[in-house]
Amino acid sequence: MHKLDRYDLKILRILSEDGRITKSALAEAINLSVTPAWERVRKLEAAGLVRGYRALIDWGALFRTQQVLVEISLARHTAQDMRRFEQRLADAPEVAFCYATGGGIDYIAMIRARDIDHYQRFIDALLLEDLGIERYYTYIVTKSVKRDEGGAPTAPDEDVQAPHTGTF
DSSP: OEEEOHHHHHHHHHHHHOTTOOHHHHHHHHTSOHHHHHHHHHHHHHTTSSOOOOOOOOHHHHSOOEEEEEEEEESOOOHHHHHHHHHHHHHOTTEEEEEEOSSSOSEEEEEEESSHHHHHHHHHHHHHTTOOEEEEEEEEOOOOSOOOOSOOSSOOOSOEEEOOOSOO
16 A cells, blocks of 8 residues: 555545646646646556546436436345346446445445336336346435535545555
């Protein structure tokens, strides 16, 4: 593991908020010259800490959609059953996210559908595919209270350890 210092953490925070920031604006924001600031960005990218840059599109403004949260429990918990289920959801364009969870529920997923009928047809198809779904609970999203698109969890004052990738 390699240490990330305050400059690296600040770079990550800034990039998570504005992936299109210019080299000079980033350097000014972290109080370094352009070349060392950009070298740090490249090292963070090479280490896999910056996984990519993308535009956040408000698809709801373009298309009428229904967001549905679903809790899913599997009947069997073998590695093969879980892997098959996870791969199916990972491949489904309707699935915005899916998390494996501890506790009483195996998975929580967000499904984006054109409407409730589309959602139900999607769930019915999963059930017919014999993925081992024992039960599922559906929750219709009525409004978004907070939407965090991936900012830093906290503002640590201390250095943190980055996973060792051999690139720092």
